[in-house]
Amino acid sequence: MSDNLRSKPWRKSEYLGDKTTSFEQKEVIRQRLKDNIINYKPLHELMPLHHTFPRVNILLFGAIGSGKSSVFNTISSVFKGKIFDIAPVGRSTSSISTKLTKFQVMYGGIAEQLRLTIWDTRGIDETHLMTSQTMKILLEGKLPDRYPLDPSSEVHLDSPGINTAPTLCDVVHCVSIIVDASTIDDMDDDIYQNIREMQTVMISSDVPYVIMLTNIDKICELTKADTTNAYKSVRIRDAVAKVAKKFGVVQTAVFFMKCYEEETFLDVNVDITALLALSGILHNCETYLHNFYETVIELSSAQSSVEEDNKTLKAEIAKLKGKINVYTNQYNEKSIERTKLKKAMEEKVGYGEKMLKIMEYGKMKIQASFIETEIVALRVKRDRLKMECTDLLNSPDL
Ligand SMILES: Nc1nc2c(ncn2[C@@H]2O[C@H](COP(=O)(O)OP(=O)(O)O)[C@@H](O)[C@H]2O)c(=O)[nH]1
Numbered sequence: 001m002s003d004n005l006r007s008k009p010w011r012k013s014e015y016l017g018d019k020t021t022s023f024e025q026k027e028v029i030r031q032r033l034k035d036n037i038i039n040y041k042p043l044h045e046l047m048p049l050h051h052t053f054p055r056v057n058i059l060l061f062g063a064i065g066s067g068k069s070s071v072f073n074t075i076s077s078v079f080k081g082k083i084f085d086i087a088p089v090g091r092s093t094s095s096i097s098t099k100l101t102k103f104q105v106m107y108g109g110i111a112e113q114l115r116l117t118i119w120d121t122r123g124i125d126e127t128h129l130m131t132s133q134t135m136k137i138l139l140e141g142k143l144p145d146r147y148p149l150d151p152s153s154e155v156h157l158d159s160p161g162i163n164t165a166p167t168l169c170d171v172v173h174c175v176s177i178i179v180d181a182s183t184i185d186d187m188d189d190d191i192y193q194n195i196r197e198m199q200t201v202m203i204s205s206d207v208p209y210v211i212m213l214t215n216i217d218k219i220c221e222l223t224k225a226d227t228t229n230a231y232k233s234v235r236i237r238d239a240v241a242k243v244a245k246k247f248g249v250v251q252t253a254v255f256f257m258k259c260y261e262e263e264t265f266l267d268v269n270v271d272i273t274a275l276l277a278l279s280g281i282l283h284n285c286e287t288y289l290h291n292f293y294e295t296v297i298e299l300s301s302a303q304s305s306v307e308e309d310n311k312t313l314k315a316e317i318a319k320l321k322g323k324i325n326v327y328t329n330q331y332n333e334k335s336i337e338r339t340k341l342k343k344a345m346e347e348k349v350g351y352g353e354k355m356l357k358i359m360e361y362g363k364m365k366i367q368a369s370f371i372e373t374e375i376v377a378l379r380v381k382r383d384r385l386k387m388e389c390t391d392l393l394n395s396p397d398l
């Protein structure tokens with residue numbers, strides 16, 4: 001395969017234009033892509049006002065060593081703004097992550113989380129292929145975080161921690177099948193057949209899946225030098241075409257990224273490529289939720305209305321505070337006026353005019369106290385909502 005770049009990207013992206021992008025422009029693109037995902041709310045455009053579905057669940061599935069944990073670590077690093085390895089990454093053929101781990105992606109400090117969860121699994125090898133039953137249970141969201149997952153052995157549904165009544169919030173909304181781009185041709189046949197078999201389980205469970213190519217830096221020097229070159233690289237284009245054919249998917253269902261392995265600093269090109277791939281996965285999660293629209297609405301309302309109402313109340317309070325400032329100023333002006341009037345009265349100047357001013361002042365005073373009452377009522381309402389929020393956050397269902 002030839003190693004060269006096309007003059008125009010073989011895959012169009014609204015972010016990466018045809019022309020060479022400067023470093024400064026790339027910084028802006030990275031921020032825009034990050035902001036889009038930070039502000040991502042599942043099925044947001046189709047939600048009634050104040051409704052939010054909590055988060056989407058993305059399962060990483062593939063052979064041991066294909067780069068599943070690295071995919072999570074890379075995404076996590078992008079949002080942390082520094083290299084951040086949470087999921088253990090193994091260099092040997094036997095994976096070190098044996099438990100199903102449900103990772104939250106944090107951004108801008110420990111308290112903020114993206115509305116997505118990434119599920120990392122141990123992965124499969126020749127002697128530990130996944131059974132259809134295990135995949136089905138996994139997709140149904142019955143297995144808790146930290147469940148010791150041996151893909152080849154049976155899951156006992158009476159084991160502790162099993163969620164026997166999962167809702168649409170608990171299920172997998174998209175599977176990302178991780179494939180090492182440098183070993184597409186050398187993939188063990190048992191592993192390949194197992195992934196194909198699992199694809200049929202995903203189809204019968206209505207869960208969309210995509211292919212995620214890792215190690216793209218290993219098959220293209222130009223991509224190694226600048227990861228966004230992957231969009232113009234003939235080698236990456238050919239690898240995408242090959243893997244799409246191998247797994248029976250359309251080429252647009254194949255995404256790719258270079259994972260951080262030994263770097264100590266972030267690279268804007270690695271970040272952009274990873275963010276574009278994650279955006280593609282989120283798009284597939286949206287498709288899933290769209291198919292279960294009614295249930296999504298049902299599950300969204302209860303949790304979010306309190307949160308949204310609280311925000312609205314805060315905005316109302318801020319507005320009222322502004323109003324009260326205006327009234328206070330007017331009140332003070334009137335007080336000064338009153339003092340002057342009193343003085344004028346004492347000096348026995350035009351009695352009718354003074355009376356009018358005094359009445360105006362009284363009106364302002366009533367208005368101000370009315371606003372005060374409104375503020376107190378809103379505070380009570382807000383505090384009640386805050387308590388409701390706390391109850392909800394502590395509820396075992398969340
Ligand atoms: N050069 C390079 N190495 C990668 C990439 N993705 C993963 N690796 C390396 O591949 C090895 C296996 O990755 P790991 O995430 O542990 O695979 P897992 O078993 O599927 O979780 C590790 O040494 C990673 O650093 C990549 O995109 N480029």
Ligand SMILES: [Mg+2]
Nearest residue numbers: 068069095097
């Ligand atoms: Mg791993």
